Amino acid sequence: MSTFDEAQARELIKAGTGIVSGTAFLRQNGGGVVTCAGSKVTILPATKYSSERLSVIYGDFLSTGKTSFASAFSLKHQPQQFDPDPPGYYAATKSTTCDAQGNFLLEDIQDGDYFVVTNVTWTVRSIQGGTLATKVTIKNSRSPKLIMTIN
Known part of the structure; x- marks a missing residue:
């Protein structure tokens, strides 16, 4: 795996004028x-x-516009460990919270390529989603x- 370049990541996440909006959801079997x-x-x-x-974590999902999924079960029972796990990786991000309808808005983002990640989980005997x-x-x-x- 490549070495994490914290200076590069911090430069790329600096404030810009871009907006990313969207929604995230999963459909249950029923x-x-x-x-x-x-x-x-x-x-x-x-x-x-x-x-x-x-x-x-997600396999080769790296195409723009395609959503990839990692199940709560696999994340719990087969967790991915990264060594080293650079703290700067988490610091070079921006975040928000989904509203009650599952919508989100990320603001002040520079032009460029990014990954967007969120959780959709619920519990029926065990965590799902x-x-x-x-x-x-x-x-x-x-x-x-x-x-x-x-899908």
Whole structure:
């Protein structure tokens, strides 16, 4: 795995004028919909390190506009450990919280390529659902509205 370049990541996450908005949800087997309501939504620069790291968790999902999924079960029972786990990786991010309807808005983002990650979970005997991630490009301070779900 590549070495994390904290200076590069901090430069890429500096304030800009871009906006990323969207919604995240999963459909249960019975047809019910669970949103990311109350969950943290994180955006991080798409650096070589973050691309490789997220590929370990989600597989080769690195295409813009495709949502990838890691189940809560697999994250709990087969957790990915990164050694070293650079603290600067987490510091070079921005985050917000999904509203009650599962909508989110990330502001003050520079033009560039990023990953957006959030959780959609619920409990029925055990935790279900998981984590959703997608790649987004901000150009001219805008990105398409994200709809984060899996089919």
